[in-house]
Amino acid sequence: MHTQEEIEDSQLEMYESIKRLYKNRDFKKLILDGYLDIGSSNLVKNFNRVKPEFRDSLIEEITARSNFWKYVDTIEEDARSIIEARTM
Numbered sequence: 001m002h003t004q005e006e007i008e009d010s011q012l013e014m015y016e017s018i019k020r021l022y023k024n025r026d027f028k029k030l031i032l033d034g035y036l037d038i039g040s041s042n043l044v045k046n047f048n049r050v051k052p053e054f055r056d057s058l059i060e061e062i063t064a065r066s067n068f069w070k071y072v073d074t075i076e077e078d079a080r081s082i083i084e085a086r087t088m
Contacts, residue, residue: 011078012079015075036069040066043058044062
């Protein structure tokens with residue numbers, strides 16, 4: 001069993017990892033811009049052009065990208081809360 005402080009320290013480490021990734025040009029180009037931003041936009045734009053039998057897999061792909069964004073957002077939000085609580 002981990003203490004609350006250990007859990008928070010782990011969350012802060014993940015936040016630091018995300019910050020480093022955001023500074024990496026390749027990560028930004030491939031993941032943030034290509035996969036998540038432009039790639040997701042293209043999936044949504046082309047939804048009505050896809051044959052109905054392929055729409056379920058397209059929805060799954062859009063959902064997966066959205067879940068990844070939520071995961072990253074949650075790490076950032078948790079870290080901000082921890083930092084704020086520790087500086088009070």
